[in-house]
Amino acid sequence: MKxxxxxxxxxxxxxxxxxQADTSGYAQRWVAHxxxxxxxxxxxxxGAEFDGQFDRFSVSLVLMPTDDSLGILEINVGIQLASVNTxxxxxxxxxxxxxxxxxxxxxxxxxxxxxxxxxxxxxxxADGTLSLKxxxxxxxxxxxxxxxxxxxxGRLTGTAKLKRLDFxxxxxxxxxxxxxxxxxxxxxxxxxxxxxx
Amino acid sequence: xEKFSFTTRLLHWTxxxxxxxxxxxxxxxxxxxxxxxxxxxxxxxxxxxxxxFTLAVARLIWAIISNRPQLPPDTKRYEKILAxxxxxxxxxxxxxxxxxxxxxxxxxxxxxxVFGVLALPNLVEPNEQLMxxxxxxxxxxxxxxxxxxxxxxxxxxxxxxxxRDNVLHSMLPMVKKR
Numbered sequence: 001m002k003x004x005x006x007x008x009x010x011x012x013x014x015x016x017x018x019x020q021a022d023t024s025g026y027a028q029r030w031v032a033h034x035x036x037x038x039x040x041x042x043x044x045x046x047g048a049e050f051d052g053q054f055d056r057f058s059v060s061l062v063l064m065p066t067d068d069s070l071g072i073l074e075i076n077v078g079i080q081l082a083s084v085n086t087x088x089x090x091x092x093x094x095x096x097x098x099x100x101x102x103x104x105x106x107x108x109x110x111x112x113x114x115x116x117x118x119x120x121x122x123x124x125x126a127d128g129t130l131s132l133k134x135x136x137x138x139x140x141x142x143x144x145x146x147x148x149x150x151x152x153x154g155r156l157t158g159t160a161k162l163k164r165l166d167f168x169x170x171x172x173x174x175x176x177x178x179x180x181x182x183x184x185x186x187x188x189x190x191x192x193x194x195x196x197x
Numbered sequence: 198x199e200k201f202s203f204t205t206r207l208l209h210w211t212x213x214x215x216x217x218x219x220x221x222x223x224x225x226x227x228x229x230x231x232x233x234x235x236x237x238x239x240x241x242x243x244x245x246x247x248x249x250f251t252l253a254v255a256r257l258i259w260a261i262i263s264n265r266p267q268l269p270p271d272t273k274r275y276e277k278i279l280a281x282x283x284x285x286x287x288x289x290x291x292x293x294x295x296x297x298x299x300x301x302x303x304x305x306x307x308x309x310x311v312f313g314v315l316a317l318p319n320l321v322e323p324n325e326q327l328m329x330x331x332x333x334x335x336x337x338x339x340x341x342x343x344x345x346x347x348x349x350x351x352x353x354x355x356x357x358x359x360x361r362d363n364v365l366h367s368m369l370p371m372v373k374k375r
Contacts, residue, residue: 176233
């Protein structure tokens with residue numbers, strides 16, 4: 001059900017993709033399977049790293065067939081910040097408040113790619129804009145794309161580094177990085193599948 | 198009764214000092230609102246806990262390899278048993294309490310760091326249920342520890358003021374033998 005919802009949501013995202021998307025040689029719309037994908041992060045508290053993840057997100061991609069594989073034209077990610085999960089409820093609840101994500105005001109973080117460069121066979125760098133807590137900044141996301149043989153399923157992994165204070169995440173007493181580090185490493189592992197419309 | 202060795206006394210009183218900081222610190226920090234101050238106190242508690250654990254292990258090893266002075270010959274049998282049991286449990290608690298705290302931190306996905314320099318590995322995967330269990334375990338252990346410390350302290354005073362022997366002196370840092 002979640003999967004269908006994700007495909008429907010992707011359909012409404014208004015990507016530059018036409019009804020001909022399923023024809024080879026044209027751009028194809030792909031989405032991440034929400035239950036089999038992980039969008040996680042590593043942050044530091046009291047000088048030690050801890051992992052967390054977001055349980056609700058949607059990812060849509062536009063892939064373009066090349067001679068022997070697929071290139072990535074576009075990637076759009078929406079993350080529901082209320083779904084933050086650091087395996088410690090007190091901390092999760094705290095992160096939703098005004099000093100941190102302030103989800104009442106900005107419930108979602110959005111990444112939209114602007115240009116995507118292909119580095120190697122499967123490796124790409126997506127330049128794009130991350131909008132988080134009302135602040136939009138350019139970030140760079142390293143991507144690796146692996147497709148199954150039938151070309152209808154695959155895996156997209158990636159990493160990005162960002163600084164929480166660039167987005168005003170952690171204010172007041174938390175603007176100091178003494179107890180919670182500024183750098184946050186994003187990492188994701190998505191099972192992707194082609195969306196046929 | 199002979200005095201305990203310098204090493205034994207040093208370990209005994211250093212551990213005592215840390216315990217007398219750790220227990221009130223813990224009571225104070227748990228009620229603080231979530232904020233940098235709370236983080237600071239927790240970080241300190243965990244750092245001290247790591248030091249305590251190291252000292253406790255050293256103390257146990259030293260207790261095994263060194264000779265300890267005998268209790269006065271007129272000590273009653275039940276008193277010997279009670280003293281041994283109290284001291285045995287004190288050893289046990291000062292060793293397992295830091296571990297239960299470490300497991301609790303690991304289960305809460307908040308790794309233990311020693312004075313912000315050394316991050317200890319997590320002992321278990323993040324697990325909120327286990328965290329709640331360990332929180333209770335750690336708290337119960339602290340109550341048991343404090344009760345035993347009081348019993349141990351009162352017993353020392355009893356030796357000094359009622360029995361008028363030198364058992365208390367044998368562990369004091371400076372005081373001369375009676």
